Amino acid sequence: MKKNHVIAGVLAGIALSLGMGATAEAAPAQPDGVTATTLELYSDFDYDTHWLHGGVVRYFTDSSDDLERAQIGDAVSSxxxxxxxxxxxxxxxxxxxxAYCVKAGQQIPDMRAKHNFNDKMSSVKRLSQASCAGQTAW
Ligand SMILES: [Ca+2]
Structure with a gap:
């Protein structure tokens, strides 16, 4: 191999490694049939990195009297x-x-942060309003 080709190969390798390092890996998309707005329940702390830990996420559009039916009873951490x-x-x-109310748009990255509620949640109810008026807020 000529010297120029060797240099070009080394540069290409550097560019490739830099490119791979700068590329953020995307979180998995929501499963088919799930609407854009849901109550997302994660089995690990910090929903943004939860997919790194192999945990599960379940998406709810309506109330559930038993989260165990979705295999996430007593397991929600964020x-x-x-x-x-x-x-x-x-x-x-x-x-x-x-019981605690989570208002519209609210995110809780760590259920340990308040109320000792990690791995405790067993049912959820969707309210007809955006606010937690009349309910004990998270
Ligand atoms: Ca429980």
């Missing part, structure tokens, strides 16, 4: 509410136990 509605999250199934 959440995003991208709906225009407030939701109440409950400690137990069938809307029982401790």
């Amino acid at each position: 959440l995003k509410n991208t709906t225009p509605s407030a939701w109440v999250v409950y400690e137990h199934q069938d809307r029982k136990g401790a």
Whole structure:
């Protein structure tokens, strides 16, 4: 190989490695059939990096009296509410136990941060309003 070709190859290798290092890996897209606005429940802390840890995420468009049916009962560690509605999250199934309201657009990256609520959530209720008026806010 001529000297020029060697240099070109080395430069191409450097450019390739720089390009790979600068490329942010995209988070997986929502599964087919899921609307753009959902209550997103994650089994790991920090929804933005949760996919690195192999955890699960479940998307809700309406209330659920038993999150175990979606295999995420007593397992939620972070959440995003991208709906225009407030939701109440409950400690137990069938809307029982401790209850806190998550207002429209609210995100909670770590359920340990308040209320000792990590791995506790067992049911959720979607409200007809965006605010948490009349409810105990998160
Ligand atoms: Ca529970």
